[in-house]
Amino acid sequence: MWSMSTSKKAPPRRKRPDSYHHGDLRRALVATATQMLENEEAENLSLREVARRAGVSHNAPYRHFADRDSLLAAVAAEGFRALGQTMAESRSASAQPLRAIGEAYVQFAIGRPRLFGLMFGPGLERSRHPELAAAMDEVFAHLAQPLGGNSADDGARPTLVAAWSLVHGLAHLLIDHRLGPRLRGSTQDVNSLIGDVLDAAGRGIQSADEP
Amino acid sequence: MWSMSTSKKAPPRRKRPDSYHHGDLRRALVATATQMLENEEAENLSLREVARRAGVSHNAPYRHFADRDSLLAAVAAEGFRALGQTMAESRSASAQPLRAIGEAYVQFAIGRPRLFGLMFGPGLERSRHPELAAAMDEVFAHLAQPLGGNSADDGARPTLVAAWSLVHGLAHLLIDHRLGPRLRGSTQDVNSLIGDVLDAAGRGIQSADEP
DNA sequence: ACCTGAACACCGTTCAAGT
């Protein structure tokens, strides 16, 4: 070989394509589990099959995660980052920020229902996975901004919770298929339903006999 | 024995207290599973342990339910009946029917979070368990009534969905502990939070810069 | 009819080793 600069062997590459799980098994496991969530409910996602699909023994994940829940928490944390990003992008691209953010929130849930369910479901406790608490608070901050909810303005707090409840509940009702065909609107697509619901909430939700 | 009216042996009693699971095993299993849901997530509720607590072999439930999901569906159906009942009672006892029903809905979720999660979660598909679809539609009817949502008045549909989304989302955020202490309101109790959120929704949820 | 024990193919997790 002509003019080698050093006599040392080539340094180990960070990632060789044929040894996907050498030194980067943690990332590989998160990616595999995330992909499996596209088709399988988090409840039925087995650690052993994640390992199998990643090409390692059923026991290898324990080098990187304390248990199954910790792997799921890592997946959920990435989900929160993705949700926050799509909310931020929608906000800056629209003249109606609240509506754009709400649509992005619900569309994220519809597009990745099992990931959404994992992120917000009861399986991963906020107190046991503090990384998730921070990611959630950031998502909330995106929602709070167009409502003018500064920390100083505490009177807006119920409105903030109402706005979050509205999009969160609509997302859940849609991905859990809890709206019958009559409520969903047979001919309309989901986009216009979301818009109509957000518009109706903007006008106020009151009893027929209230002023 | 004096003056027995018949010479036949006494007819078998419907329920003897010492043979709880003779002829009424189905009801016993539903009751046991419902009780276990007070402390354990539906996800972790094993059919074998339900049978164990009911005092039968791990296989006996298959005489009454096709599989684990069918037992859970029966539990959820009873849950919907209970939810509908508490909503109906709240409505007739209050001068603010919408608010009373919404509070009942959220309070039910807080009081029995794992049952609520089972009833509305993705595990039991609406199409695979039509008994649940009917029970859900009835619950919705309670919510629709104070909003004046007749089937003829289709313009109210988005408002109905918004109202249901609001209470459903608030219920989920509360039972999944997704509201940080700042949003939940540290000193206030849950009752007043619910009331404040419903009031805020009644005034309308809009961006700060919208008219 | 209703219930049982044995069996099958899975789990999550732990442990003693291997390189």
Place this chain on the structure above:
DNA sequence: ACCTGAACACCGTTCAAGT
């Protein structure tokens, strides 16, 4: 350091019997 195979105590479900 990172990975492995064997082992343990569980699952849901099926099957051949027992009364």
